Amino acid sequence: MSSATPEETPAAAPAAEAGLGLRERKKLRTRQAIRAAARRLIDARGYDATTIEQIAAAAEVSPSTVFRYFRNKEQIVLRDEDYAFTGAELLRARPADEPPLVALRAAVSAMVRASYEEFNAEYRWRMELVRQVPALRAQMHEGQDKAVEVLTAALTERAGHGKDRLELRVVVGALLGGLHQVVLEWGDHDQKGDLPEMFDRALTVLEEGLTPHTPHTTPG
Structure with missing residues (x-):
């Protein structure tokens, strides 16, 4: 079974990006990549054994980039929409x-x-x-x-x-x-x-x- 969430699937991406400028689309895709990487790792290793550094490597970004988008690991899991x-x-x-x-x-x-x-x-x-x-x-x-x-x-x-x-x-x-x-x-x-x-x-x-x-x- 795929671990991709609806907001990460190809069908959902155009709807999520509708009306966004290039900069906002890039930010959204980065957030989605981080979330997708986190879920893959958590499913494979468990929550406690998954680190920010591992998530960053799997998403092909730096740990500082992860922290720029999410305050901590908990926030990556608990979708940040207010x-x-x-x-x-x-x-x-x-x-x-x-x-x-x-x-x-x-x-x-x-x-x-x-x-x-x-x-x-x-x-x-x-x-x-x-x-x-x-x-x-x-x-x-x-x-x-x-x-x-x-x-x-x-x-x-x-x-x-x-x-x-x-x-x-x-x-x-x-x-x-x-x-x-x-x-x-x-x-x-x-x-x-x-x-x-x-x-x-x-x-x-x-x-x-x-x-x-x-x-x-x-x-x-």
């Missing part, structure tokens, strides 16, 4: 009269489903590594902290000052934490089952029990 900002844009596009949790659920659900369906095989590979490798789990938690900040800011901006920022932050954190637990459960059962449907079930649980309210105000 899903938090994508989720924030989807959130801002939701109807203005939707309750915060309803809008957040719709935005995150759309983002997760699109990611999973577009990069199914790669997503499964990454999530299995996350389940196995503590360093990857730590990196993912760091990314979740950033996502909480970005999505809370988008919710606060969308809701205005009538909603308590702390409550919104708690809701966002609970939602992302719940999704992380779904991924772990999915991995514990050999990645069987419809992951987007499992996400939706988790979001339903959270929506039924976590509804932020407008703080009471004292009449003037």
